[in-house]
Structure formats: C-alpha cells, structure tokens
Amino acid sequence: MSRMASLVTVFGSLHYDITVDAPDRPRKGETVAGRSWLPKCGGKGGNQAVAAARAGAAAAIIGAVGNDDFGRVLIDNLDRKMVDRRFVRTEPAAGSGMSVAIFDNEGDYGAVIVSGANLTLSGDDVAAAHEVIARTSVLLLQNEVPDAANVAAARAVKEAGGRVVLNAAPARKLCQELISLVDILVVNAIEAEMLGGTPVIETLQGAASAASSLLALCPAVVVTAGGDGVAFADREGQMIEIAAIKVRVESTHGAGDEFVGALAAALALEEPIKSALDAANEAAALLVGTPLVEAPAIG
Secondary structure, eight states, X not given: OOTTTTEEEEEOOOEEEEEEEOSSOOOTTOOOOOSEEEEEEEOHHHHHHHHHHHTTSEEEXXXXXXXXXXXXXXXXXXXXXXXEEEEEEEETTSOOEEEEEXXXXXXXXXXXXXXXXXXXXXXXXXHHTHHXXXXXXXXXXXXXXXXXXXXXXXXXXXXXXXXXEEEOOSOOOOOHHHHTTOSEEEEEHHHHHHHHSSOOOSSHHHHHHHHHHGGGTSSEEEEEOGGGEEEEEETTSOEEEEXXXXXOOSOOTTHHHHHHHHHHHHHHTXXXXXXXXXHHHHHHHHHHTSOOOOOXXXX
C-alpha cells in the first residue's frame, strides 16, 4: 500500500507539557513536595500524530503554535518523529499551548492545560491544508480545539472520501453538526458517561455497555476502560471486547493518545477493526510500561 493511501491527518492541539513526579496529587489548598519534573512535547493532537507515524502510517498534523520557544521545540519534535507539519501555523497573537501534569505513586495523573494558539484554529487552517485533506484516509479529531474548526475539518475530509475518528477528549458537549460527520467515536469511561448521560462503570463490561448505548450518536464506538481493556460496538451488530495487556506501569500519561493514534494508523492501513484494536492495545501497553522521555531543553 502506498503512503498516500495510508495517510492519517490529525487536526488538533500541540502543547508543551511540564510533568511533575510527586507522592500524590494535591487536594484543594494543599502543597505537596514533588520529587522531580521534566518537560515533554504533547497535546492530544501532537501525541496522536506521533503515535500514528510510529505505528507505520504516513502522518500529518494541522495545528498552531505561538511564536515562542515552546512552539519551536514542538515543531522540531514533529520533524524528528517524521510527522508532516507543513500546516502547523505560527500564531503571533497567542502563546503556544502548554500543560502541567502531576503524577502520583501509582503512575496516575491530573493535569491543567492552557490552550493558547490552539484556540485560534479555524476553517481557514483547513482550507490552507487542502493538499493534505484531499489525500487523507483517516482524520483524527479531539476536543482541545474549537468545535467549529473540527466541523470544517471533518466536512472537508468526508467530501474527499476519508473517514473521521473523533477522540471526544477532554469531555465536553458535542454539537450535532460534528456528531453527524463522525464515523468512529473513541472515549473513555468519563467521556462516555458525559455523552451518554448515564453512569459508566470502568470495567470491560461497563465499557461494552457504554459503547452500545453511544451508537445512538455515531455508527461505531470505542470505549476504553483503563487497565481493564477496551470495547467496540457498531450499528452492524459487531461487538468486540479486548482485555488490557498487563504491564508494569511507568506512566499512564499519553496512553490514551497512543491508543488512538495507533488505531487510526491501523485503520488507514486497512486493517480489520479487531486487528486495529489489538494493535492499538499493544501500543498503549508499550507506552505505559516505558518511562517518560524528556523533551529538548528550552533556549
């Protein structure tokens, strides 16, 4: 298969992440003494584009960074990871997106993001990237950029004959126009609960039940259940449940993005959905068992 036929295009966010290692995450009003910190290139869009390239697909990203050191590091990282970033715009009126994530002793984390230049993305960025849009097999979207921009990207790729995968994270209400353009919805238990309006138990059985319920929104749904696994359902009656691969946890940061990027790559390479889910599950397990890699220093 040609690289053109296997193109995954990510329309999404780029963040420079500061990760902090601590015994626990602070409660309101509490100060916790951390052990160490390191920088990392991230953003759901950036993470997923890198994951798709690592999984063997051609990968491109449409995004925005600020005219600052964070932005330059983020762009250099995309180049090193073999992601086509020709349509990452430098926005002079806003800083690059960034986040702070605090990890506890169990490897779980909580994070705060400052979106910055990511919020300037619009249909103009989609139009400027028409060369990539026209060749896209799978478009990956997330909820870290404006809804209207996601709609423009999804509409353009659908018109060009590609598929749209929405990772509806972070959790927020979705506009009906966007929902109508999505082929595969990917969510975790928290996001599934918000979209479906009913409690979701974070077990494999709970994920399967949530996936079935969310078929009212999209033709196919993937619900991840953390360390329990992943469930898939579609309107043709197909149901798949895959248990998580047990590994020693180094860090869960970016595991969901690794899963989604690898899933999109396998779909672009025309793997059957079961094989695509297996590949994504394996990629996420490998990342969870791998220590975080520090980004290049600023300056």
